[in-house]
Amino acid sequence: MVSTLDAQQAYGGPATHEVTNQAPPLTPYDASEDPALLEALRREGAGWAEEDLRRLGRKAGSVQAQEWADLANRHEPELRTHDRYGHRVDEVEFHPSWHHLMRTAVAEGLAASPWADDRPGAHVARTAGGLVWGHTEAGHGCPTSMTYAAVPALRRQPELAKVYEPLLTSREYEPGLRVPTQKRGLLAGMGMTEKQGGSDVRTNTTTATPTSEPGVYTLRGHKWFTSAPMCDVFLVLAQGPGGLSCFLVPRVLPDGTRNTFRIQRLKDKLGNRSNASSEPEFDGTVAWLVGPEGQGVKTIIEMVNCTRLDCVMMSAALMRKSLVEAGHHARHRSAFGARLVDQPLMRNVLADLALESEAATTLTLRLAGAADRAIRGDAQETAFRRIATAVGKYWVTKRGPAFTAEALECLGGNGYVEDSGMPRHYREAPLLSIWEGSGNVNALDVLRALSREPGTSEALFSEFALARGADARLDAAVTRLGNRLSEASPTTARRLVEEMALTLQASLLVRYAPPAVADAFCASRLGGDWGYAFGTLPEGAGLGAIVERALPGGD
Template identity: 55%
Template sequence: MQPFQTHEVRNQPPAFGARDLWSEDAALREAVAHEGGEAFGGEVAAYGALAGGELLPLADEAHRDRPRLRTHDAAGRRIDEVRFNAAYHRVMDIAVTHGVAGLSWARPEPGAQVARAALAYLHYQAEPGSSCPLTMTHAAVPVLRQAPALREWADKVAACRYDARDVAVGDKPGVTLGMGMTEKQGGSDLRSNATTATPAADGDGAYTLVGHKWFMSAPMSDGFLVLAQAPGGLTCLLMPRRLPDGSRNALALMRLKDKLGDWSNASSEVEFQDALAWRIGEEGRGVATILRMVMLTRLDCMLGSAGLMRMALARAVHHARHRSAFGRLLSEQPLMRNVLADIAIEAEAALALSMRVARAVDAAGRDPGESAFARIATAIGKYWICRRAPTVVNEAQECLGGAGYVEDSLLPRLYRQAPLNSIWEGSGNIQCLDVLRALAREPEAGEALRAEIEGARGLHPALDAVAANLGDLLAGADEAGSRRLAGHLALALQASVLLRSGSPVAEAFCRTRLAGDHGLALGTLPAGVDCDALVTRALPL
């Protein structure tokens, strides 16, 4: 029997379809070149095609079939195994092989961190959940290199090889790393950690761990950086999932977290029952040791949030170009053009600052000024860009109307993901307090900040006004007003980067974000801003 035809399906946008996320993104291409990553353009371009093509349907599958914890096998033996859809492992294989976790270490030459940042930005647009283990793996290398005995782990990150097998590190061509810092009683207050680390009888830097972690990220990883109380105080250690002889380490996965989003990735609660781990750095210097990776993880939070904005913008523009209302395409209607253009400004500013920070990270070992800038700019950028992402994604979601609220669209997944980066690796308050701490205790950080903003003097009167008042702004900083301070600094930094790079959005950004010619909501650009040009730049016709 033929179905009864009640209506004709029309005025529906075509599928978003496979895209080349590199060739469509002029802002990304320009940022990679401007910040020194042009030598890696071929690698980034190749990944842009993969991210917008093969990875997107794999991400759909990995999110639909969430990780599951299997604590025991059929015979009742404890196995603590996290099972994933095969699509997740394919995503990880593609990402690791193409350097999302290891390019910086496999090819440690100028521009590598910038190129790796671009890879991370592209990957987050396609499959953000897997970005957690990729980020942790990438950021763990500077920490691991502090312990010569653990060199094999760092070398196997640089190998850019993915191996999902649950076997000892010596039997694997490549490894992934997770992290276990947070405990129930402390949250961001890591010094209140209660897990104990007792020196093992055979010495050699080995310890036994007893305690718990309230959040241990990526529990399927080969090893984990953890903080525990050793006799000399809070200490950083590497705890492998499998011991060198191949036996299971004494950690028990209690449950997986039931999260708002980030569904393709597993996060866990775990208990240590005399688990073996190896010390990194000195006893009592755990926080200082782990801070070597914070610059990298915070940068990835910025890149991830910028990537979410970018993908949400692309989906909204695509919809508006194919959907009609009241006799015209949405993209032809002035108010919708204003909204899309305003999102485009926000997204490009987020990317521009993130890539500028990537350049500072890239040069940190060679240039003390860049190192100081990276130190403070990662805290400023993480606070502001990650704070803006949920607002931007929601605005893009609204462009699709009800269609943006149902799971047939990608927008609900992006919206669930958007708050994560503002929480992960230190919430907004932690970042703002860190900005104050850097200004108070590290004069070179404040000097680098001033130099960056002053470097764009004369390029726009609105930024000139900010630069002229910068001393008063910094002098009046206190804890209660630190969010206000960080927000002002973030806007000034974004303006400086956009102006000095010659971005076509720089004028509109300075006029609306610095000069106050803007409303309290997105979509309130003033007359005279070329909305059509901004939208066309964001996603070419």
């Protein structure tokens, strides 16, 4: 019988093969090493946060944090409806890696802490932190985003905000169902949509019945898509006697008993696997009114602005992470006698992806700056934020799936296997165009803003005017867009919003990006010299300079 050692000696080497021409592990790396990100951080008033952002970037790109991300998605949350004795508990159990990610996110101020920070740029710093920590995984960004967005809605009921806001803005992560006021920090979730209506929340059938105690109701009904069901409190829409209203629902009541929050099942989702999304049932569930009865939509509208910004942020983070992975592979893999990154067509693909990523990052932080200034009372920025956030939500999240698919393809077959992490990014991307209003909802919201809030159009074109004369293609696009506004209709809303988004991104890049980046973006996105797929930038587009700027560590 021939041994393995004999076989190796007979063939003069290992029995199978030697591993060559494979990229080394990307980790550890610095997820904050992105000139577009750091420049925008300073520009939008949060330069004071740069040191912390760089520290978080190194942590996000560490071997440990990337392992947490992988494990949290491989070991998905599990629903436990009853304990061993038959008592209803409605708990969801997570892998320890989920808690490590959550603890870091909350401690780094990525939940609601900016609402307790008086420094100008606090909300920009949080968004930049999300762009960096988003290099880990996206699922745990859901509860931090909802917690961030809950605060402005809760402020519509000052007596409730006085109790809960200090705990929501805390940097302490304390999982587990206990009386909220006895914890060091809280997380907030949301229960808005129902199976018969989805985004059309005015068709909700969950009912709210007043009790003898002022401001306290009991709810009865079923919610269709409530993520992060282990949060401490939830903002819920239900039909009160005066119409659709907003309510605060704690999982545990002040006397320590469990509120009725029966989790029927967890959703089996395409992506976002680390995060539990559920269908809870309310039946005599105790709730506190937030804002006036019958004004539920008005109460949550500020919340929508916040969560839509986070959708843009997470899409931009996915783009950047996918680009970094693709660039790393291309710089270490060779084919047909040269490194992939030096092959002209691959260089074109990477440069095109880099343009898209920088445009998304720059727009995200411009929106965060507008939010920060709007929260502090700037009327012009309030109007700009109103329309530009909806525009950005529509476009950047739409670009995400195509972007991650192209970045995955840069790795070839290596990108199609789970170990690469690229399939997880690809599955994650479509969620962000669905969450907080699909493409149609956001496009129609832009039309609503234009027709009902004329100041929004003025604010948008005032932004364009800041780049007037810098690029003829941009000037022509602004003129075309102005002419198109008079013809706006629901049928053509998507086309209109697409042009708004590209014009806005181009105006920002013309003002702030290096000439090679701005020129290539305007030539391709506005000048018509661009194909459907990525990698169709025109000759002379300065591909080398674009790629060198985009990839960490230089080219």
